[in-house]
Amino acid sequence: xxxxxxxxxxxxxxxxxxxxxxxxxxxxxxxxxxxxxxxxxxxxxxxxxxxxxxxxxxxxxxxxxxxxxxxxxxxxxxxxxxxxxxxxxxxxxxxxxxxxxxxxxxxxxxxxxxxxxxxxxxxxxxxxxxxxxxxxxxxxxxxxxxxxxxxxxxxxxxxxxxxxxxxxxxxxxxxxxxxxxxxxxxxxxxxxxxxxxxxxxxxxxxxxxxxxxxxxxxxxxxxxxxxxxxxxxxxxxxxxxxxxxxxxxxxxxxxxxxxxxxxxxxxxxxxxxxx
Amino acid sequence: xxxxxxxxxxxxxxxxxxxxxxxxxxxxxxxxxxxxxxxxxxxxxxxxxxxxxxxxxxxxxxxxxxxxxxxxxxxxxxxxxxxxxxxxxxxxxxxxxxxxxxxxxxxxxxxxxxxxxxxxxxxxxxxxxxxxxxxxxxxxxxxxxxxxxxxxxxxxxxxxxxxxxxxxxxxxxxxxxxxxxxxxxxxxxxxxxxxxxxxxxxxxxxxxxxxxxxxxxxxxxxxxxxxxxxxxxxxxxxxxxxxxxxxxxxxxxxxxxxxxxxxxxxxxxxxxxxx
Numbered sequence: 001x002x003x004x005x006x007x008x009x010x011x012x013x014x015x016x017x018x019x020x021x022x023x024x025x026x027x028x029x030x031x032x033x034x035x036x037x038x039x040x041x042x043x044x045x046x047x048x049x050x051x052x053x054x055x056x057x058x059x060x061x062x063x064x065x066x067x068x069x070x071x072x073x074x075x076x077x078x079x080x081x082x083x084x085x086x087x088x089x090x091x092x093x094x095x096x097x098x099x100x101x102x103x104x105x106x107x108x109x110x111x112x113x114x115x116x117x118x119x120x121x122x123x124x125x126x127x128x129x130x131x132x133x134x135x136x137x138x139x140x141x142x143x144x145x146x147x148x149x150x151x152x153x154x155x156x157x158x159x160x161x162x163x164x165x166x167x168x169x170x171x172x173x174x175x176x177x178x179x180x181x182x183x184x185x186x187x188x189x190x191x192x193x194x195x196x197x198x199x200x201x202x203x204x205x206x207x208x209x210x211x212x213x214x215x216x217x218x219x220x221x222x223x224x225x226x227x228x229x230x231x232x233x234x235x236x237x238x239x240x241x242x243x244x245x246x247x248x249x250x251x252x253x254x255x256x257x258x259x260x261x262x263x264x265x266x267x268x269x270x271x272x273x274x275x
Numbered sequence: 276x277x278x279x280x281x282x283x284x285x286x287x288x289x290x291x292x293x294x295x296x297x298x299x300x301x302x303x304x305x306x307x308x309x310x311x312x313x314x315x316x317x318x319x320x321x322x323x324x325x326x327x328x329x330x331x332x333x334x335x336x337x338x339x340x341x342x343x344x345x346x347x348x349x350x351x352x353x354x355x356x357x358x359x360x361x362x363x364x365x366x367x368x369x370x371x372x373x374x375x376x377x378x379x380x381x382x383x384x385x386x387x388x389x390x391x392x393x394x395x396x397x398x399x400x401x402x403x404x405x406x407x408x409x410x411x412x413x414x415x416x417x418x419x420x421x422x423x424x425x426x427x428x429x430x431x432x433x434x435x436x437x438x439x440x441x442x443x444x445x446x447x448x449x450x451x452x453x454x455x456x457x458x459x460x461x462x463x464x465x466x467x468x469x470x471x472x473x474x475x476x477x478x479x480x481x482x483x484x485x486x487x488x489x490x491x492x493x494x495x496x497x498x499x500x501x502x503x504x505x506x507x508x509x510x511x512x513x514x515x516x517x518x519x520x521x522x523x524x525x526x527x528x529x530x531x532x533x534x535x536x537x538x539x540x541x542x543x544x545x546x547x548x549x550x
Contacts, residue, residue, distance in 0.1 A: 004329060007285045007319070011326035014289040015333060019349070020389070033330075044282070051286035054279060055308075058290060074294070103442050107465060111434060113426035114295070140414040140434060147419050151388030159386060159415060167378050190382060 009034050009044050017048075017060075017072035022154025026069040045070055073128070074121045074152050081125070084118045085251055085268040092235075092252070095262035102257040104264060110205045110234065111144050119251065120148025123203060123232045126249055127153070130229040132201035134158050134194065136220065138187060138212060145234060146203040153201070158193045160219060162186065168193070172222045176215035187215045197225035207233040207250065210243030217245060236269065284309050284319050292323075292335075292347035297429025301344040320345055348403070349396045349427050356400070359393045360526055360543040367510075367527070370537035377532040379539060385480045385509065386419050394526065395423025398478060398507045401524055402428070405504040407476035409433050409469065411495065413462060413487060420509060421478040428476070433468045435494060437461065443468070447497045451490035462490045472500035482508040482525065485518030492520060511544065 004012070013030055030041045045060065052058045056077040062070050076084070088109065097105045109115050123145070132153060137146035138160045150157035164171045168190035175186050194200070202216050213231055220226050236243075236250035255265035279287070288305055305316045320335065327333045331352040337345050351359070363384065372380045384390050398420070407428060412421035413435045425432035439446045443465040450461050469475070477491050488506055495501050511518075511525035530540035 004326060005322070006282045007322035008326040008329065010282045010285050011289050011323045012330055014286050015293050015327070015330075018290050018293040019392075023389070047280070047282035048286045051279060051283040052290070054283070055287055055290075099441065099444050101441055105442070105444050105465075105467065107434075107443055107468060108431065111422070111432045113422055113432060114298070114429070116422070117294075117426065140418070140436060143415070143418045144422050144432070147386070147388055147391070147422060151392065154389070156383065157386045157388060157419070159382075161415065166374065166376055167380070168382055169374050169380050190380075192380070193382060 003035055006044060006047070009036070009040070010047050013041070013044055014048055014072075017070065018058075018074075020072075020154075021074050021152055022071055024063050024067070024069040024071045029069070071154075073124075075125050076118070076121050081122050082268070084115075084122065088115070088119075089252060089266050089268065092266050093264040095264070098257060098259055098262060098264060100259075102259050104254070104257060106205075106235075107141070110141055113144075116144040116148040117151075119145055119234060120150075121152045122251065123149040123201075123249075124152030127201050127230045127232060130201070131199055132229050133199045135201045135203050136160065136189075136194075136216060137203050138162075138216060141206070142204040145205055149201070149203050149232070155201075156195075158189060158200075160187045160189045160216060162188070164188045172219065174215060174219050174222065176211060176218060178209075178211040185212075185215070187212075187219050189219055194220070194223045194226055196223075197227075198223065199227055199229045201229060202231040203233070204231075205234050206237075207235070207243060207245075207248065208237045209240055210245045210248075213248065214244040235266070278310055281319060281322070284311070284315070285322050288316070288319055289323055289347075292345065293333075293349075295347075296349055296427055297346055299338050299342070299344040299346045304344070346429075348399075350400050351393070351396050356397050357543070359390075359397065363390070363394075364527060364541050364543065367541050368539040370539070373532060373534055373537060373539060375534075377534050379529070379532060381480075381510075382416070385416055388419075388423075391419040391423040392426075394420055394509060395425075396427045397526065398424040398476075398524075399427030402476050402505045402507060405476070406474055407504050408474045410476045410478050411435065411464075411469075411491060412478050413437075413491060416481070417479040420480055424476070424478050424507070430476075431470075433464060433475075435462045435464045435491060437463070439463045447494065449490060449494050449497065451486060451493060453484075453486040460487075460490070462487075462494050464494060469495070469498045469501055472502075473498065474502055474504045476504055477506040478508070479506075480509050481512075482510070482518060482520075482523065483512045484515055485520045485523075488523065489519040510541070 027038045027041045031038045135150040136158045170191045173188040231248035235252045238255045250269045253269045302313045302316045306313045410425040411433045445466045448463040506523035510527045513530045525544045528544045
């Protein structure tokens, strides 16, 4: 690469870091590619740090030592988080989203790359202190949110399935009772998918009675040394108040869907952390 | 925000652009937040452009006019693409991945946020000239790849499901014959999920006989004015040579799985574009 000035070097460094969230990149990686000494890279990183601090969004972690380097963690500011949640509520309350039976059409939002990326960063910001080592969800609708959360945390994502598949190898299967319909369902996950002594963050799109979340918690219990360190859901229903899991984080609360009047009441969850 | 120097401004601009791939951000957005004139922002962008060009990875598009601004498109260099594909082949040929029946365990890779992000950028780089307006896949294993491709293209992702759901609203369902097992399967997608006159890019993890890909193509045909503009799969099997769809892009070719000797032969597809 031709020798670049400071601004150009900073552009290259930020691009690399932001495209690989959470990955520790050695300073020598940049020094080599940009043809400058590590001390120049350190000065470049100081400029990056100053910019992130001024914006209050995203953070740089420097890890010292031989295996050290620098990593970028997405960290939306409280104002950015609030803006995302308010905007989601606005979109979800559109009357044309009401489906027969009082359901809300939300597939477009929970499969949107842009929205799930933003929501994933909010989940990651909340759960990073719990140091999760993987994100677990259940097929199908939880996958985009879980993937983007896992991306922002730089950990693997694991998908529990309704039915086992030969392509998963040996599997663990549990049965559980769905909260809302009282049906028996199964959840299955590949034995090699959950790492030893995993610290599991459960992510899903929706919680009503909490049967599925409970099932996922029970599934994790089958793995020696594995532990659920958090549960995050995008939307909880206000009713039933008592869910089958406790201490989960919900971002939005769906108060009511009035099919007749075509009104949806949804708001950012009051106590975002309910421990 | 406190007044920042050029390097700090560049850091903020690149962070914002890279976190929102393909989104056109007005220069006034940056000017306002950074407290400088638009001409300073233009100079900052020149530095960003120079850095991307020197790195040969990623590109900046400037859109003139009232609705104009600047957008960042991820665009891995040929060397980066080759490196990703070689590394994937290396990992996928590990003998411990062989499952009974000659299947390969690849769930960890096709659900990995980091790997799917890289593969999604490769797909996006190939199909961007076809100007897709949405990415279509089928649950479950295609979702992470499709989501990351959609993210790199800044378009919505649509998931066809095996069974309809009330939460999807009105749906279109087709039946098709799976190529490998000769079974009748169904694919269903929400009517409001595929935009009018959509230019659909189909993305999936695996193609053997091509029955599912054929089914997805047939599903798109049910939508007026919709058109399949490309099909991308991560892995194709060498056999059967003739698939039920033509002109797809496969990144890797699985030649053989020898269960007895514990050998997997997989390589980057020779003619990446087979039109």
